[in-house]
Amino acid sequence: MNNSNTIQNRIQALQRVLRDKQMDAAAIYDRENLIYFAGVTDIEGGCLIVPAEGEPKLLCLWLDAKHIREQSGLDTVIPYFFPGENVSLKTAQLLEEQFGSGPRIGFTRYFISxxxxxxxxxxxxxxxxxxxxxDCYKIRSVKDAEEIRLISKAAGFLSEGMQAAFDCLKPGMTEAQVLAEAEYAMRKAGSEGSSFRMQVLRHDRQQLVHPYAGDFVIDDNQPVVIHLGASYKGYTAKMCRTAFLGNAPAETVEMYRFIAELQDIAVRTLVPGVRSSEIFDAVFDAVHKKGYAKMYMEHIGYGVGIRQSEFYPIIGKGLDHEIRENMVVDLLLPTVYDPKAGGPRLTDTLLVTSGEAQFLTRFPREPK
Incomplete structure (x- = not known):
């Protein structure tokens, strides 16, 4: 996936963090950081040991070892022989041999069993x-040319899926049926699947925080939120639109237009050197003037890359995350949480450039 120079540069960036924080090593088990630091997408049950000084070691199942050696940019790939061995025991053995009984080891906190x-x-x-x-999210936050190409490829699949969803959407369908058409179109185009549970939501379910498409029947004369994700060679993109069936409530249509205005404000503010809180503040100023201040969330965007929502940068209230050229982020995540008319959503994946931010997702935003 990546050449050895790319992988070595990434490893060295992590080693600088380990030395700065006086850690002996990092033990990386999670797939997304294995993709980034080891350069392979098709690995499960692996662990990458990165010492603060010296060469990293990648552990994997013995059946995968030859492939991992060929695909990764790493020199040392160590197989383990399951079931006599497993990744937990092998990692513990190697760390104890190198560092003794009391090392300081860094982990990505979300992904250790x-x-x-x-x-x-x-x-x-x-x-x-x-x-x-x-720290890993920060290292991953600025994308190289190959990463941008892969995210852009994933973003292209989303237009296929969104068009399929709009084309098939009609009263009487379930949310899951609409999603099935969208997902099939994206798979045919080349997507390797979504990294999150995608959403097709009728109006009464749009103010839930983390809903997903289910067997709920869609009625006429209402907004329908469609939030899709696609991936390509380990990298992701996402996009959200709101479709309006029949004579949807005028207040909700107007709210969607306002959310599009908020996205425009956010995109204009998304430039290198700005702090993420400054983007939020520019958006929130318009939200406050409209009277929706108490109905709006404090996070409105995240980094996008190997994960669909990476935790650096986060675009949100009071966050001092610096926006840099070649970061990829999504904007604008939240809806307006008005109990009666709220719910419509709009999200795109964008590349930070030296000038105006570039939309990687391209699908009409106008309500229809």
Whole structure:
């Protein structure tokens, strides 16, 4: 997937973090950081050990070892032989051999299993657990040319899916049926699937925080939120639109137009050097003037890359995340949480450039 120079540069960036935080090593188990730091997408049950000084070691199932050596940019790939061995025991063994019983080890906090943790603590009872999750997101936040190409490719699939959803949408269908048409179109175009549970939502379900398409029947004369994700070679993109069936409530249509205005404000403010809170503040000023201040969320966008919502940068209230050229983010996530008319949503994936931000997702935003 990546050449060895790219992988080495990424490893060196992580090693600088480890040295700055006086950690002995990082142990990376999660697939998204294995994709980034090891350069392979088709790996499960692996662990990358990155010492603060020296060469990293990538553990994988023995059946995968030859492929991983060929595809990754790493020199040292160590197989383990399941079921006699497993990744938890092998990682603990290698860390204990190199660092003794009391090392400071960095983990990405969202992605270590209880079994892995127990094996490490049994082998190294004095181990100090450290958090490098946000550090990894920061390293990943500025994309190189190949990453931008892959995200752009994924973004292209979304237009196929959104068009299929709009074309098939009619009263009497279930949310899941509409999503099935959209997902089939994206798969045919080349998407490798979504990294999140996608949404097709009738109006009464649009103010839930994390709903997903289900067997709920869509009625006429209402807005329908369609939130899709696609991926390509480990990289993702997402896009959300709101369709309006029949004579949808005029107040809701007007709210969607206002959300589009908010997105325009956010996109104009999305330039290198700005802080993420400044983008939020520009948007919130318009929200406040409209009278929706108490109905609006404090996070309105996230980084996009290997994960559909990466935790650096986060576009939100009071957050001092610096926007840099070649970051990829989504804008504008939230709706207006008005109990009667709220619910419509609009989201695009954008590339930060030296000038105006570039839309990687391209599909009409006008209500229809």
């Amino acid at each position: 209880l079994k892995d943790y127990q094996c490490l603590m049994d082998k190294m009872p004095g181990m100090e657990v450290c958090d490098i999750a946000v």
